[in-house]
Each structure stands twice: as structure tokens, then as C-alpha cells.
Amino acid sequence: MIKEINNKEVNLKVQDIVPRKILNKMMKRSNTSALLFLCIHLTYLAVTGYGLYLAIDTSWWLMMSIIYGLGIVHLFSPQHEFSHRTAFKNRWVNDFFGWTFGLIIALPPVFFRWEHTDHHSYTQDIEKDPELIPTPSSFLTYLWYITSVPYWMGFFKSFIPHLLAIIPEKEAVFIPDTERWKVIWEARFMLILYSTIAYLSLYYNSTIAVEYWLLPRLIAEPLMRMVRYTEHAGCPLNNNILENTRTTLVSAPYRWLAWNMPYHAEHHMAPSLPFHALPELHEHVKDKLVGTANGFIHAHLDIIRAIPVNKI
Template sequence: MDHKTFVASLDRAHLARLLSVSDGPGVRHLLGHIAMIIGGGVWIMQGWPMWQAVLVLQGVVISFLFTLEHEATHKTPFKTKLLNEWAGSVSGFLILQPFFWFRYFHLAHHRYTNIPGKDPELVTGYKPETRKDYYWYLTALPYWLGMARQIKRNAEGKRFRDYIPESARSKVVREGRVMLVLYTLCLVSLIFTDLLFWVWMLPTFLGMPFLRLYLLAEHGRCGFVANMFENTRTTYTTRFVRFIAWNMPYHVEHHTIPGVPFHKLPELHGSLKGHHVVTSDGYAAFAAEFHRETKPETKR
């Protein structure tokens, strides 16, 4: 059975319940995520014990706002449209990833998941195949450099990919220009105070490698086929990771029915039992397996 056959077999009332969207769960989850970021920032600025370790944890929690931005592209975390747009835009700003551009990039990824030549994550993304590439990928430097170039291109209105519709390009350009202005203001603020450096910039730089590993597990070493049961991985992990990742470790579930909001993915996971093809028992296990399967650099 492939994912399309599974969806067709679901009871219509059950499917409708899974697809229903509301504000309450998303608002509560967002408040919890924000509280963690504020708490980490206060800890760092107060210089409390082990504040250096909290820098990394703070960065992980901020970097994983990617998963909220990702959900907002589907308009599923909140029923209120404005909440989705603001949550996605702010999250994207904090991790240097323009939200409106990413929406179209990501929807194309869903349309052509893991299909070479069509999935933009494979066309423009960075998928390591050698040990050297793997280590370089985990630094997150390819991400930072790529997003900086993308924002610049968006602001200039140049070289739009086919997945950005003509009707959305002016909005993408405007977003890129606004982001450049805001980043400039943030850099100027460092002349007067180092607050943003310690609670946002440095932590996010330190935390982003953890997000890169998490993202690699979603489709890395999965089949280059159209069946979501084979081209996507669900990773079993801790409640903390599921929380900061907005339940996206249930990734087969998300790709099978993208319209299901994050807080209902555990229920969908229960319905999918017996159909999973690719899973991992935690991100450490995935990382170790991926490392074993990467090619050592050949000596010249």
C-alpha cells in the first residue's frame, strides 16, 4: 500500500477531524516555545551557572523555529491566517530564511518529494555524500551562505526559480528588501548594545548544526520514489525534541497528509502503524548510520 491508497482508505469523518484547524493548541505551543527563548536569554544575560552551555541550548530552540515557519507555510499551526503569516515571517527572520519565498520552495518540495531534478531540496539543497561533505554540511555554513545569497537575490528581484509564481514575485522582492533593512538595523544596534549578539546571533550560529542534522533525517538515505512511505523518514525521539520541532519528527505522517496540524500528527501516527517503511530510533542513531554510509574521501 502506498500513501495515496492509505489516504483513500481512511474514514471520511476521521479524515475531516484530522484536518480541522484551530488556534488554541498552536497558541499554547507557541507561548511555550517563546518562554523557552526568553528564559534562555535571561539566563545568558544574567551570567547564571553554565550560561555558556545555555548558549547552545538557546540556539537549538531558536533554530528549531524553522519547524514553526515550515508549518506556517501549510497554514496549519493556527486557524487565524494572520497568526500563521506573522509566526512564519518572524521565525524566518530569526533564522535568515525568508518566509514567503520558502512557502513556494517548500510546496514544490511536497509536490516532488525526493524526485531528482524536480524536488528543489535536491536541486538547490546541500545533500552530503562524502565524509568531508557531511562534516561541512553539519557546520551549517552552506545554509548561512545560501540563505544570505537567496535574500540578496530576492531583494534584487533576480533569478526566480520556476516554483515562484509570477503573482508572488513582488511580495518576495518586498520581503527580501525588508529583511535586509531589518538585519542592517540589528547590526547597527551592536554599536550600542551586545544584547542581540548574546541572546540571538551567537546562539543561533551554535545551534543551527543541530537543525541541519534533524533536517537531514527527514529524507536522507530514503528512496527516490513518489511513495511517501518510502521517501520520508519518521524518527522516534524525546518529548523535548518533538516539542521544539512542533511534532515534525512524525515526518512520514506530515508528508502523507500535509494538511494535518502538528498537534494531530501523533493521532495520525497511530493510524499509520504497520505502514512505515523508513524510521530511525533517535537522531543520534540516524547520525551514526548516516556517517557509516557516507563515502570516505579518496586520496589523490
């Protein structure tokens, strides 16, 4: 269904839908849940990584790289949760894993945290949301986004200035003065780290980093783009928490890999709510949500239907 752009201000809050007492109980952080999901994710990587090892030099290599890469790119899910500091009870544990996974997927953790906060503040605000993925203007634009080329272009457009100690004007609105040195030095640290890995790979004539990290990371990114597309694209450009974000109902194994992030509308309703409580919040709000998709195909059909008819 094509949704009309609606800029009407709706100051609805999750407390207007779910009693605060219930929210408070759901808000409790759980090391057990975080460790469980972490174990599931690392097990996925270990098993598919072993599969990739067996498939190297066979015709199964590409398929296993994609399957294993799916686990690599989905490290974004816990990294995102760590950036909210809602996974573990302890802040430094969240920050430690946030840093680790950020380095693996090349997502600068400090920069992402500030950018993402603004995304939550200005969700679907076409001028202010720094992570806004626009509804595609044509089917080609839709496919172009999925290639991940725009994503990597955006990455370097931000990363290179940071290396040069430049905070672009559009980022200066959400990165406080006191945090800018961290953004600059994390970019430099990442460059040093990746350069060292490249140097060591060449020195030892090793393909390990390429086969088990770089290629799977790059090959699977389009899958992550397809997932990220479903979170907001095609949803109304307003601040109504029931409309501007899409929850996609998916199978349990995928929810585990994505740390419940397909419950995305629920996450935006209550960013302080830990990932493990999102299914419970869904039960409280599901009847009020607009545009919940029954699976990724449904979600993508929603996005494609939102493309202006003469551009399909």
C-alpha cells in the same frame, strides 16, 4: 541499512491508508494547540534566555548560548507550520507569526512557502525537489553539511539575487509571477531591518542583538542541520510516501520544541494536517512506514550507512 535508489512511481495517497472520515476529523485546526505549543516554545526561550543572561561573562556562556540557540533555531518548526497555515485557524494569524519568526531566524517567509510547497510536490525528486538534502557522498560531505556552511551559502545564493530583483531560473519554476514582487521586497525589508539593528547596536554600543540573537542563531544552526538531515537523507529517491521520508521517534519534550515535526513521514503524507494531529496519524500508519528511526542517533547511523562504503 543502505537503501537502493528506486525511481518506481508509486501513487499512494494517505487516503489509501487512513479513511477519509478519520482524516477529516484530524484535519481540524486548533487555536488551543497552537497557543499551547507557542507558550511552551516561548517559555523555553525565556528560561534559557535568562540562563544565558546569568552566564554572560562566565565559562558557561557557550553552553547556554547553544541551549538558548536551540530554541531560536527551532523557531523554524512553528515557522514551517505557519507557512502551511495549519497552526491557527485564522490565516492572517498564521501569516503574522510566520513573518515574525521568519525574520528572527532569517528565513524569508514568502520565498520559503513557495519553495517548501515544491518540496512537498517533488519530495526526493533529485531534479525537482528544491529542498533536497542529498545523501552524503562521503563522510566529509556529511560533516560539511552539518557545519551549516552549505546552508548559509545557499541562503545568500538566493537572498542576494532577490535584493537585486532577480529570481534565479531554478526558483522561477515555483514562484508564480504574481508573488515575485513579494519575494523581492521581503528580502529588501529583511536587509533594511537587519541593517537598522546593526546600526542601532553600533550607535548605542549594545551587544544585546549579538548575544541574544545573532550568535545563538549561528552557533545552534548545526543542530538544526542535524535535525533537517534526518528528514529525508538516506531515504529512497522515489515518490512513495511510506519510504521517501523518515519519521524519527523522539522524547516528548523535544517533540514539543519541534512542533511534532519529527513525525515527518506523517507530515509529508498529509501536509494539510495540523502539527497537533501528527501523533494520531502516526498511530494509523506506523506499521506501514519504512525506515522509522528510533531517535536521532539511529537516524544519523542510517544516513552514514547510506554513504558509499569506499567513501567512509
